[in-house]
Amino acid sequence: MDQDPPRPTPQQAEAMRRRRRGRNIALFVVLVALAALFYAISIVRLKQQGPF
């Protein structure tokens, strides 16, 4: 028979929620920065290639 998994204490649950939020914010910042970087790289490379 399956046993229930251990449940976090309220303090652990709160800490988990806080950390998950921190990770999500960090991931968001990284993704936005990467999108901006790839955009800038594309513009520079297109300029280097000259007009089509």
Place this chain on the structure above:
Amino acid sequence: MSESSAPLGAVDRGEQSPLPAYEPLAAYEFAETDVRDWIALLKPRVMSLVVFTGAIGLLVAPGRLNPVLAFTAVLCIAVAAGACGAINMWYDRDIDAVMRRTRNRPIPAGRIEPGAALSYGVTLAVGSVIVMFLAVNLAAAVVLALSIAFYVFVYTVWLKRRTPQNIVIGGAAGAFPAVVGWAAVTGSVDLVPLLLFSIVFFWTPPHFWSLALYANDDYRRAGVPMLPVVAGARETRRQIMIYTLLLVPLSLAPWYVGFSGPVYGVTALVLDAGFLVCAFRVLRDRQDAAGVSLTGDAPARAAFRFSIAYLFLLFAALAVDRLAG
């Protein structure tokens, strides 16, 4: 609604309650890791030195790279170095757990699951090489891939646990970034980046063995065959002196091949004199018959600190000399 979907934090513990009692979670179950743990996996302190030498390689190379592409090249070098750190921590998690210096790292401390750390490292490594190729050039991407492969397979997997010469040959991994930076600008590799490579290569043994002298117990406990563990502290002090002597002519080489001017030459001479004094003090450290330091390895600690300043100042002088000249 099923019984198991009851909200977390419910406090009803009556006999009829479907909920199990609260109990502290094991480390891996409590795996909502902190962002700082993922940053720690990248070994940021090692990364700073790698970024610095990579940026110097880029600055002193003849030619010009668009600032956006230059930034991308340095970022790729940093991410690749971080990826190597993460893969190294994944592979070395068993010995990290028994060494005082490393046992609180995210994997041995149970804050990050090993498989997740490996995936993270591999993704960053592959990503950094692809971006380097697409944004900068093929030569830089190839040297970057080579440096990652060297660090992971040659140093971490093959040499580190097998030979006391591990960090001599493994030092090549730390010497690559300057070459990558140079290749990012020029698209090729010639004598000067190889000189920069050699300087970092011969700087690594006295730098790392100075640390190993006073972290000796940790390495012994972990079974890592560092030179002080295998050959003893006395022999390690001798080897530190030998490698420092070999480093002197190499550090002066950019000056006498005409690549740099007097700013670099004089700085190199002063720094070499300082490093030689440090190495000599390590060699002459008061020690017992077994070679164990009677000063708490104070000279080795000083040499380790000086070695970091040495490389930063030497490469900074090279950049200043080139940019001013």
